[in-house]
Amino acid sequence: MxxxxxxxxxxxxxxxxxxxxxxxxxxxxxxxxxxxxxxxxxxxxxxxxxxxxxxxxxxxxxxxxxxxxxxxxxxxxxxxxxxxxxxxxxxxxxxxxxxxxxxxxxSVAALAGIAGPVALPSAITIGLDTPDAMARAAAKVAHVPLLKIKVDRTDPAAQIAAVRAAAPAPRLIVDPNESWTIETLAALAPYLSGWRIDLLEQPLPAGEDGALAGFDGPVPVCADESLHTAADLDALAGRYDVVNIKLDKTGGLTEALALANAARAKGFGLMIGCMVCSSLGIAPAMLLGAEAAFVDLDGPLWLGEDRPGGVIDRNGMLSPPAPGFWGDAA
Known part of the structure; x- marks a missing residue:
């Protein structure tokens, strides 16, 4: 047909x-x-x-x-x-x-031979702002299990310190979105463990991440913009500890599943991420979340109105969409 x-x-x-x-x-x-x-x-x-x-x-x-x-x-x-x-x-x-x-x-999970989607602790993102504004935003979600902090080169130490002071309990991911230099990273490295940072995501521009080779930092470093498909993994060895899999980079769930398997086989930890999108973009990614050390799928939480039946966040735990929303015959 x-x-x-x-x-x-x-x-x-x-x-x-x-x-x-x-x-x-x-x-x-x-x-x-x-x-x-x-x-x-x-x-x-x-x-x-x-x-x-x-x-x-x-x-x-x-x-x-x-x-x-x-x-x-x-x-x-x-x-x-x-x-x-x-x-x-x-x-x-x-x-x-x-x-x-x-x-x-x-279901898609059954077709792929993997477990079905479950509720996951997913990062709540603190967007880039002044340190005071970021602290206020963090204080509102200080009870969740995982926060992600967006920073830049202007004053990342103040930004991170403000969020950590306002939210002392959650695990923390720091994401400069390629805005740092190796000199910035080296200067901040002594403080990262004191702030109890769990993961540093893509600190350097993708074209400059060769500087990470041999860098012995205090926290794991995650490749985001430097990673798209499994073909990129060999170039990341010795530079990154974790890889951020996003379906918009891999070209869908098919390659994302292959990338996750290849990354684990090469000793990389997994992070599952997303763009700012609706729950229709998140539902397939949730199938990868159970195997990941870090899950960052809060894209729909930024929307004024999501697609009906989408994911639900309860105190930093992201529940899958309603049955029949995507990936099953319900």
Whole structure:
């Protein structure tokens, strides 16, 4: 039976601005893919990211260009030859997983041979701001198990110290989003253990992370922008301890599962992350969370209004979407 692919741009306004070192976001612009076969439809979502040269229009064009191949029956296994790793492939891959599970009357977890989604301790992000404002934001969520702090090069010591003072209990991830130099990292290294930082995420620009080779810091360092697919892992050895898997980078759940297995085999710890997106972008990623040391899937929590039936956060524990939302035949 022929399939029909539809791709659309959806926008979700944020409840509060999301600030990181490279800019401010006030809305989540996503691409939603729906693939129909008869009366059954599968959905996927992706966030085109300017950091990787992606735009909404280019992503939509790439997806629509392969629509005839999808209509003729192209499978997830065919996608790597049709689209590069990135947002476009992610949306299509996740829609095909969803469709396949619904047609088979089962779940994506069962098809993949992995455990189903469960509630996970997921990071609550403290956006970049003045140290005082970051402290106020942290104080409101000081009871959660895991916080992620967005910092830059202006005064990261004050930013981190303010959050830690306001939230003494949670585990902490610090994310400079490529804004530091090796000199900044070396200067701050003696203080990181005192602040009880659990993970430092992508401190240096991806093109400069060779400086991390041989760097003996006090906390594990995680690759984010430096990692996209399993092909990148060998170059990260000796530089990073943990890798951040995001489906918008890998090009979907299919490659993300392969990357997770390859990363574990090479001795890397796992972090599962996301862009600012709706729960449709989070549902597939939650299938990877149980095997990860760090989970950062709070993208939908920034939205003024999520898709109906999406994930729910209760005190830093993220519960999966309602049955039938994505990835099962309920």
């Amino acid at each position: 022929l399939r029909h692919l539809d791709a659309a741009h959806d926008r979700f306004g944020l409840s509060t601005p999301f600030r990181i070192s490279r800019g401010v976001k006030t809305a989540a612009d996503v691409v939603t893919v729906t693939i129909r076969q008869g009366e059954t439809a599968g959905r996927g979502e992706a966030v085109p990211y300017a950091r990787y040269g992606e735009t909404i229009d280019d992503t939509l064009a790439a997806i629509r260009a392969i629509a005839p191949r999808i209509a003729a029956g192209a499978t997830r296994a065919d996608l790597a030859a049709l689209l590069p790793a990135g947002a476009a492939r992610n949306a299509v891959d996740c829609a095909l997983w969803d469709l396949e599970a619904r047609l088979a009357g089962t």
